[in-house]
Amino acid sequence: MHKSAQILPLCQRALASKTFGINISPRLSSLISRYRSTATATVEDNVTTAQTEVKKKAEIKPKETKSFAMNLFRGRVMSDEVFPYPEVLTNEQKEMLQALIDPTAKFFEEQNDALKNDALEKVEDHVMEGLKALGAFGLQVPEELGGVGLSNTQYARLVEIVGSHDLGVGITLGAHQSIGFKGILLFGTPEQKAQYLPKLASGENMAAYCLTEPASGSDAASAKCRAELSPDGKHFILNGSKLWISNGGLAEIFTVFAQTPVKDEKTGETKDKLSAFIVERSFGGVSNGPPEKKMGIKASNTAEVYFEDCPIPVENVLGEVGGGFKVAMNVLNNGRFGMAAALSGTMNYCIQKAIEHASQRTQFKKKLSDFGSIQEKIARMVMVQYVTESMAYMLSANMDQGATEFQIEAAISKVYASEAAWFCADEAVQILGGMGYMRDCGLERVVRDLRIFRIFEGTNEILRLLVALTGMNHAGEHLRQLQKALENPLANVGTLFGAAGTRAKRMAGMSTGLSLTQYVHKDLTTSADQTAKAIENFGFTVEDLLTKYKKNIINEQFILNRVSDSAIDIYAMVCVLSRASRSLSNGLESAKHESTICQVFCDEASQKIEKNLKLTHSAGSLKNYKQLAQISSDVMENNGTIQEHPLGF
Amino acid sequence: MSALRVLVGCKRVIDYAVKIRVKPDKTGVVTDGVKHSMNPFDEIAIEEAVRLKEKKIASEVIAVSCGPQQCQETLRTALAMGADRAIHVDIDSKDYETLQPIHVSKFLAKLAQDEKADIVIVGKQAIDDDCNQTGQMTAALLDWPQATFASKVEKNNGDLTVIREIDGGLETIKVKLPAILTADLRLNEPRYATLPNIMKAKKKPMAKKTPSDLGVDVASRQEIVSVEDPPVREAGQKVESVEELVTKLKDSGLV
Numbered sequence: 001m002h003k004s005a006q007i008l009p010l011c012q013r014a015l016a017s018k019t020f021g022i023n024i025s026p027r028l029s030s031l032i033s034r035y036r037s038t039a040t041a042t043v044e045d046n047v048t049t050a051q052t053e054v055k056k057k058a059e060i061k062p063k064e065t066k067s068f069a070m071n072l073f074r075g076r077v078m079s080d081e082v083f084p085y086p087e088v089l090t091n092e093q094k095e096m097l098q099a100l101i102d103p104t105a106k107f108f109e110e111q112n113d114a115l116k117n118d119a120l121e122k123v124e125d126h127v128m129e130g131l132k133a134l135g136a137f138g139l140q141v142p143e144e145l146g147g148v149g150l151s152n153t154q155y156a157r158l159v160e161i162v163g164s165h166d167l168g169v170g171i172t173l174g175a176h177q178s179i180g181f182k183g184i185l186l187f188g189t190p191e192q193k194a195q196y197l198p199k200l201a202s203g204e205n206m207a208a209y210c211l212t213e214p215a216s217g218s219d220a221a222s223a224k225c226r227a228e229l230s231p232d233g234k235h236f237i238l239n240g241s242k243l244w245i246s247n248g249g250l251a252e253i254f255t256v257f258a259q260t261p262v263k264d265e266k267t268g269e270t271k272d273k274l275s276a277f278i279v280e281r282s283f284g285g286v287s288n289g290p291p292e293k294k295m296g297i298k299a300s301n302t303a304e305v306y307f308e309d310c311p312i313p314v315e316n317v318l319g320e321v322g323g324g325f326k327v328a329m330n331v332l333n334n335g336r337f338g339m340a341a342a343l344s345g346t347m348n349y350c351i352q353k354a355i356e357h358a359s360q361r362t363q364f365k366k367k368l369s370d371f372g373s374i375q376e377k378i379a380r381m382v383m384v385q386y387v388t389e390s391m392a393y394m395l396s397a398n399m400d401q402g403a404t405e406f407q408i409e410a411a412i413s414k415v416y417a418s419e420a421a422w423f424c425a426d427e428a429v430q431i432l433g434g435m436g437y438m439r440d441c442g443l444e445r446v447v448r449d450l451r452i453f454r455i456f457e458g459t460n461e462i463l464r465l466l467v468a469l470t471g472m473n474h475a476g477e478h479l480r481q482l483q484k485a486l487e488n489p490l491a492n493v494g495t496l497f498g499a500a501g502t503r504a505k506r507m508a509g510m511s512t513g514l515s516l517t518q519y520v521h522k523d524l525t526t527s528a529d530q531t532a533k534a535i536e537n538f539g540f541t542v543e544d545l546l547t548k549y550k551k552n553i554i555n556e557q558f559i560l561n562r563v564s565d566s567a568i569d570i571y572a573m574v575c576v577l578s579r580a581s582r583s584l585s586n587g588l589e590s591a592k593h594e595s596t597i598c599q600v601f602c603d604e605a606s607q608k609i610e611k612n613l614k615l616t617h618s619a620g621s622l623k624n625y626k627q628l629a630q631i632s633s634d635v636m637e638n639n640g641t642i643q644e645h646p647l648g649f
Numbered sequence: 650m651s652a653l654r655v656l657v658g659c660k661r662v663i664d665y666a667v668k669i670r671v672k673p674d675k676t677g678v679v680t681d682g683v684k685h686s687m688n689p690f691d692e693i694a695i696e697e698a699v700r701l702k703e704k705k706i707a708s709e710v711i712a713v714s715c716g717p718q719q720c721q722e723t724l725r726t727a728l729a730m731g732a733d734r735a736i737h738v739d740i741d742s743k744d745y746e747t748l749q750p751i752h753v754s755k756f757l758a759k760l761a762q763d764e765k766a767d768i769v770i771v772g773k774q775a776i777d778d779d780c781n782q783t784g785q786m787t788a789a790l791l792d793w794p795q796a797t798f799a800s801k802v803e804k805n806n807g808d809l810t811v812i813r814e815i816d817g818g819l820e821t822i823k824v825k826l827p828a829i830l831t832a833d834l835r836l837n838e839p840r841y842a843t844l845p846n847i848m849k850a851k852k853k854p855m856a857k858k859t860p861s862d863l864g865v866d867v868a869s870r871q872e873i874v875s876v877e878d879p880p881v882r883e884a885g886q887k888v889e890s891v892e893e894l895v896t897k898l899k900d901s902g903l904v
Contacts, residue, residue, distance in 0.1 A: 100844055135844030
């Protein structure tokens with residue numbers, strides 16, 4: 001199915017004039033490329049056959065994008081979105097936001113008890129009512145529909161407060177508005193918005209996002225839930241079940257994704273395609289299982305949701321019939337910045353706990369904070385928090401500026417934030433030692449709460465592949481254009497000249513002249529050079545890999561992960577470079593501190609990138625990957641570890 | 650009697666949760682970059698006024714704050730809690746350092762007359778200077794009855810029945826309108842300003858006045874000689890027995 005979307009065009013290194021149409025293995029590729037087309041919000045004709053699609057694509061000029069991360073895969077710097085560090089709030093928006101921060105923080109400090117919510121495995125009733133009254137359920141709903149009407153950046157700032165206090169409450173709020181009814185905000189008709197948003201914004205109705213199924217997790221397009229048109233054509237009849245649905249037991253309004261038969265107008269063939277629906281519990285046939293027992297975010301309700309002959313009025317299709325995948329991915333894509341913001345708040349909490357302890361606890365007649373081991377931990381926690389915060393607000397600002405192709409950036413920020421927060425919480429517990437392991441300290445709960453962030457809303461593994469393959473797809477399209485130019489060299493002198501020059505310099509071991517120094521403060525020149533070098537190196541590596549593996553790159557996950565990690569590190573470097581430069585130029589009191597963070601981070605990241613990029617092609621590492629795969633398959637075959645016990649029995 | 654107009658004083662003070670630091674030159678306390686919020690007793694005053702409005706006893710609630718530009722943030726909070734409009738009496742920061750309850754009382758008295766207020770409510774005291782004077786002085790300047798330390802307010806016909814917190818118990822008094830009330834801790838529990846209401850507050854009217862507009866002379870009659878930190882409490886000692894305690898007390902000449 002969906003062959004049309006599985007084309008990853010490539011080009012050979014020596015610009016040989018041969019095209020490679022690549023059929024990437026079915027589902028993953030469809031995830032990647034459909035994800036991409038959805039995120040760009042282009043309306044693609046989804047029902048053309050594979051062949052015509054291939055032809056059409058070959059004729060289209062490869063897309064130019066302002067996304068920094070997309071261009072990174074071509075070894076190019078597209079500075080528009082990242083330099084200087086974007087400032088999107090008007091003075092009025094700033095003032096407004098400042099007025100909202102204190103009441104929100106005060107509410108959490110005085111009303112909410114995270115440990116109690118955790119023990120009760122629900123958000124306390126009075127807190128829930130308080131949050132509704134506060135307006136926390138409709139932060140991004142337009143004011144005229146009863147919400148607070150916040151921009152992404154403003155929302156991020158408030159969610160950061162929630163993240164620093166209680167991730168269980170954070171998920172309850174996020175499952176409601178960041179994904180639960182985000183589809184209505186993004187794709188709803190004016191009628192659907194007017195009908196549903198006011199009660200959702202006030203919290204009278206709670207919302208849930210229903211994508212995952214028992215047999216359909218990361219592979220979302222394989223959903224089994226079905227909705228078929230009723231004989232009278234007035235309803236879709238929904239059947240199936242959805243698993244691990246946040247707010248599943250509380251919600252009145254569900255955004256549900258289900259297969260619907262869609263007829264291809266041209267071929268007359270009928271295929272199943274995902275469609276998105278707004279489902280009210282009151283439609284009938286909707287029920288849910290008991291709250292799941294979980295490791296963390298216990299305060300958030302998670303339940304299975306069942307649909308049995310649930311009649312959905314046709315007006316409640318969200319987006320187009322058959323356009324559900326686009327809705328599903330766009331919603332997730334639009335929600336990820338909030339996660340990075342929330343987690344930078346969580347990290348702040350962890351850092352606070354750690355420094356309080358390190359400044360008070362005395363051992364061997366010294367404060368903990370005087371020991372190098374503790375200093376390194378604290379410094380690293382602070383660095384990753386700074387990176388995450390810089391990414392979160394870079395992304396939210398880009399979104400507020402109207403960027404549409406931020407899927408790589410969004411995926412990077414989710415992966416980075418969830419892993420950075422895990423690191424921070426883990427190190428905070430380590431610094432507090434036994435004290436940190438105790439429930440009352442609070443960090444134990446944070447560790448449990450955080451674990452899910454590497455799993456849900458796209459596992460970090462899937463998102464790493466998404467980062468690498470989306471970027472490589474983009475780079476591949478441009479390489480192919482170059483190759484086409486070669487077929488008619490005289491008419492494309494300009495294209496070829498630039499490309500040839502770059503390659504010639506590279507082969508001679510010279511820098512291609514890529515530089516970031518013009519965008520950054522002079523104190524950070526070294527960091528800028530390190531970043532530029534990494535970008536250049538990255539672009540070449542991508543090109544080499546595309547050349548070497550062609551269509552099979554999709555199967556090289558060991559390599560793709562290294563590519564992805566490098567992309568993540570480079571984006572991180574650029575975010576902190578940009579932010580620290582702004583702080584230096586504006587003469588902020590914290591500028592020197594930020595500049596130090598930036599320098600250390602960039603230096604270490606550049607070493608890591610160099611190593612990771614080498615690991616994509618060095619003979620030794622390729623051999624290791626083969627052997628790692630072998631070890632794994634041996635054990636799988638044996639259904640357990642194989643080695644003889646050291647004691648021999 | 651038609652519905653009443655209520656004027657409420659809202660002082661901007663250093664937030665109750667902030668640890669106060671004395672300036673190195675001992676002329677005052679550090680306020681730059683320090684979190685400020687509405688005086689908690691004034692929050693109670695606003696809440697009471699808004700409740701009077703919700704009970705249709707009051708027709709309009711006007712919040713007043715006297716001080717520098719940032720007082721407007723405090724007034725926005727009052728508006729978000731439900732006040733209808735606000736008046737900022739703009740005092741430059743130098744004059745504000747020596748501004749006293751007598752000055753604020755004069756502002757409030759003048760504004761009460763200009764705005765034809767029927768009730769003026771202020772907090773019983775501000776948590777920064779603990780003066781506990783403004784309400785009483787305003788009553789004197791206007792020659793209105795006062796009901797201070799109110800813990801319950803009810804309207805009966807043309808009068809207010811007010812329960813006051815006094816030493817050792819409660820006192821119930823009746824005051825004729827117009828009157829001054831000062832809010833005590835147990836009068837009510839102020840609501841949280843909700844986010845949508847904070848957004849709406851932005852659009853509510855806020856007037857700005859200067860001391861000269863109100864004909865009040867704010868020139869300072871006093872000088873701050875020195876502001877000191879409270880003395881640091883000395884560490885205690887543990888004693889093993891009563892005998893040791895007695896010995897120590899005797900040695901230090903305490904018994």
